[in-house]
Amino acid sequence: MWKLMIADDEPRIRNGLRKTLPWSEMGIEVVAEAENGKEALETAALICPDLMFVDINMPFMNGLELIEKLQAQNPDCLVIVISGHDEFAYAQQAVRLNVFDYLLKPVQKTELSAAVNKALEVLMKDRVELKHTQWMNHKLEFNALTMREEFLSKWITGQLTKEQFEEEWPFFQLHFHGQTSLLLLKPLSKVSVSAPNKIWDPSLLEFAIKNILNEMLPQLPVSAVFSVGKGRIAALTQISKLTVLRAIYQDFERTVMNYLGVSLLLSHAVVEQFEQVPASYEQLHQELLRESVLTPIVMMTKKYLETYYYKEDLSLSEVAEQMNVNATYLSKLLKRDLGKSFVDCLTDIRIKKAIQHLNDPTSKIYEIAQKVGYQSQHYFSHTFKKMTGVSPLEYRKRGEY
Template sequence: MYKMIIVDDEDEVREGVKQLTNWERCGFELVGDFSNGRDALEAVERLRPDVVITDINMPYMDGMELAAHLNAMYRELKVVILTGYEDFDYAKQAIKLKVKDYLLKPINLQEFTEFLLKMKRELSEEQARMEDMAVLQQRLNESFPLLRERFLHKLVTIPMTENDIHQKLLDFRQVLDGPDYLAMLMDLEEPDEQSGSSSYGDSELLRFAMHNIAQEVIQEEHGGIVFQAGHDKSVALLGGTAEEIAIQAQKLASHVGEAVRKYLKRDVSIGIGSIYPTRTKLRLSYQEASSALDYRFLLGAGSIISIHDVEFGKRTSTPSYYEFEKKLMAAVKTAKAAQASDILGDWFSELKQSGAAPGSCYSYLHRILAAFINMIAQTGFDDSKVLGDDPFSNIPTLKSIEQMKGWLDETCRGVIAFLSEQRTHVNHTQLEDALLYINDNYSSPELSLQQVCQHVFLSLSYFSSLFKQHTGDTFVEYLTRLRLEKAKQLLVATQLKAYDVAERVGYADPQYFSVIFKRHIGMTPKDYRARMREKVPS
């Protein structure tokens, strides 16, 4: 059963369609109907429909503007324009917005039913195509040539000259134009315990299906490059101006995650590296994207994680360590003290069994301590606050393997506690700055979530998650509540007309202000002013 919403400012049109249509027979569930595009846009995130049928001429937000927003935010959503003959030119323009189809008013029940049945068949065919593992298996066998994959893997893992990169891209017919560049790393999450486990073959096929979706969304539709890193992850490379890439990376990551959840019923975690001015630095962006993925243990499976959301200050390239050191650094960065302790325990057991010389053990401790200092420096903090002014002076005092293990375990816990505290403090400061900015600018009708995120230098998805945790409200809910509280104060304390109050609290449309005020307060601004003044003793 597919979900649908209808948007039309004519009540009789919506009611007629609702009452006369046999929705179940047509394979649809009508989950909502709205009288304007603004209300419909807010409801899409909550209702997650498969199809939106919208009129063109409506108050507050017309159907064309609604279609543009939906096309930008929800790649899989189908939009159908409902129009009269006099608006047919608008319907033709809507094709540019990737509108699926259009319907002419007045709606004929038989034609509408046939349209729904046709739409159901198309949706089912699309679903079947994406879920057909046999087709995916065939596409896996016909995947890109091995040499292309090897070159792209080298591009993000070892130093290459700009001339070599340019020539190889031409040889493999790959386009990646700048002037700036960024890497993303995508990893399909394993199913939870309730959904059961998959066999190795199914897991491989699902990973290829994720890769196929990423190629379609990022490479085929937006001109990036997508390839597989080993057998378990996919890499995306984007080029353009820094401003374009910053926005596009978050948008494309969201589209990939939405499509994977819809078609594969899995979550995908996506790490996003920094933007660099040359293709030779893509390997640094890739390393940062990989590092960002480590933080999914803090933020949860299915997260979109930009390196700038979780690590503060200017980063440098990560040096290469032994395998156990890499695991230890990942555990420390993600604040998993118990896991870090287990890694240390296994390593020291191996040192005992191998009969490692004391000099080698002291060398390892110096190396790990240097890694801690480097990690703290990369996050923008002062390492002396947790490690002291001369942490290396402690190492010669350790006289046994057990003393080394105990000291290093204690040091790990201290670094984890310090980074967790600093990260919490930085996030709190950024959120308080965001709230101050909102309170200073709520009267501007142009105030948006994107503006606030740019002000505090956080991505949309990460800021939205932090903001909800911090305030208990979404950005729209918080801003609406703030504006209405300010409006209530002005209505009681001044003689301003309702339209002047609306303008002062950030609503350019007085009529829409009245609708929102009544929806949340339960009465019109005029009635509220009269009610409050009745309560004031004369």
């Protein structure tokens, strides 16, 4: 229904206009009345009428002043002046204000009907044009995003020459500079853990994961999320602070599990030069391939360790219970698939996490030890040196992180 508002200081006139035509049959609803210009302007701001009948001679603010202010407030509203003034100066000013029509009191029913029907034709045409414009803009935006995804996917997988990249890159206005993060991920299963009977359609699952990631990354300077091959999603992000980025990725992984019930296989790298991204992608891709051939229990065990590595008392029996398997059986699977014991797997993850924390010069060594599951700084330093060949302090001084 189109919204009509009547502004006139005479109740008799307002009542007559309300009853003159079968408004509902014409697809119009009389939504408001006003007895002065000031009230009319305030009411119009709240209800945004499509069509408005305005008298010129009203208290507090005359009709011409009202129309001028209304144009700035609601330029799409069509105004029909219904006035008792037959002076040329009023009509001339009304024309200047782009009034749709100017009718004289007492207005004839046929005259009012003709004016309103003409206004409805214009309103309908404008609405159709607006919808078409919105549709076109949506299509252009969608096609632009699709083209960008296709471009990034081809580039990262080495399907573009250097010349093709340099020629097309400026069109997508992705102004990366400095350190760039590359995240590569793949859903571990189409089956929801939180709802075992729910099986995700692969394309819908991919769409949902990309949406969640896109919602979390805009807080960073520049980012791009796109599909790469079957079931893989990549995210490029300009790094402002690595600790912030890692926190976002951890939050993203938790959100996917909580809302979609699906675990993710994640691989992440940082490149100093943007041109190094394709080479880094290939390394991450190979890493994902190696991970994806692991048995589901081993894969889920790794994910569990990567999530709860900070727990000091994390044990094989606890993890086995979470995986619903016998501890001895889980230990054998880890040794067979990874060539490592449970303790070695956990230590590897803790030391890798510690190296990430060493990137933050404000973190004390004892704080890092506690963050990665070691109550004793001495034991942490001993383990770190055994794994890397240097102590945490020496590692930080060398700048090898």
